[in-house]
Amino acid sequence: GAGVSQTPSNKVTEKGKYVELRCDPISGHTALYWYRQSLGQGPEFLIYFQGTGAADDSGLPNDRFFAVRPEGSVSTLKIQRTERGDSAVYLCASSLIGPNSPLHFGNGTRLTVT
C-alpha cells in the first residue's frame, strides 16, 4: 500500500545508547509529524515539518531528541543517550498540505529502553 511506513517496527536498546527511527510519508504529502504514545495515553505531539524545515518543534521533550527531513520526504527521529523513560511508541504521520488536512498515521515504532 501507499501508507506511511515506519521502520523498525520494534527497537530494543540499552540505556545510554543512540537510536534512529525512520518515517517514510505518503508520496506527495508536504507535512510530516512525529508523535509519542505512552501506554494508556493518546499520542503527544513532538515535531512538525513543512517540507524540509521544522515548522514547530515545541513538543520535543529535551535536547536529546532531534529530527531531520533533509529532502522533504523521509524523516529520521534521533534520540541520544536514551533513558528508560523514552520507552514508548513513536508515531509518524503525514498530511497533504499541513495541519488543516487530515493526518495519516503509520503503525509506529515501539521503542524499549532497558
Added chain:
Amino acid sequence: GQQLNQSPQSMFIQEGEDVSMNCTSSSIFNTWLWYKQDPGEGPVLLIALYKAGELTSNGRLTAQFGITRKDSFLNISASIPSDVGIYFCAGYITGANSKLTFGKGITLSVRP
C-alpha cells in the same frame, strides 16, 4: 499535558447496541477529529469536524462539533465486533494549529 477529557476509560456494550462517547475541554477548538486505533497500529481517522454545530456521518458513525467549540461527541449505531478498539478525540486548539491534541482514549469492547 492532555487538554481533552474522555471518560469513561473503558466501555462494554452488546453487539447491536448503540454507544455514545463524549469529549470535553476547557479550551476552544477550531477542529475536532475522531480516530480509532487497533492494537499495533496507528490511529485511523474516522470523522473530521470543522465548524461549530456541524453534524457529520460516516456509515454507522455520527459526530458533532459542539456549539461552544469545547466539546464533541461520537455515536456508533448498531455496533459490530470489529468496532472494538480505542477511540480518541483530537483537535486543534485555536492559536496552536500545528499541534493535534489527543484525549486519552476510550477502549470499546463489544460482546457478541
